[in-house]
Amino acid sequence: MPEFSAPKVVLSTEFFVTEECNGCGLCKNIAPDFFDFVDYAYYYYMSRQPVTESEVALIREAAAICTVDAICEITKPH
Ligand code: SF4
Numbered sequence: 143m144p145e146f147s148a149p150k151v152v153l154s155t156e157f158f159v160t161e162e163c164n165g166c167g168l169c170k171n172i173a174p175d176f177f178d179f180v181d182y183a184y185y186y187y188m189s190r191q192p193v194t195e196s197e198v199a200l201i202r203e204a205a206a207i208c209t210v211d212a213i214c215e216i217t218k219p220h
Pocket of ligand 1: 159162163164165166167168169170185186207208209210211212213
């Protein structure tokens with residue numbers, strides 16, 4: 143009888159900036175390749191997602207320094 147094995151679930155981490163962002167730019171200073179500015183709205187957004195472990199760690203560092211907790215992280219099946 144064949145052995146059953148459940149499909150492997152690969153999780154990916156994604157980040158986003160909430161409307162709480164006040165446009166201070168601290169995240170851009172820490173991770174300039176991942177945040178961009180919206181002039182007309184005066185807030186920052188994620189211009190790209192981190193791929194490597196070190197990039198994820200960098201975004202988490204930016205999230206930790208954000209004074210309004212506007213950088214959020216979600217983990218979901220890839
Ligand atoms: S550090 Fe936080 S409040 Fe400041 S620009 Fe980045 S997301 Fe916005």
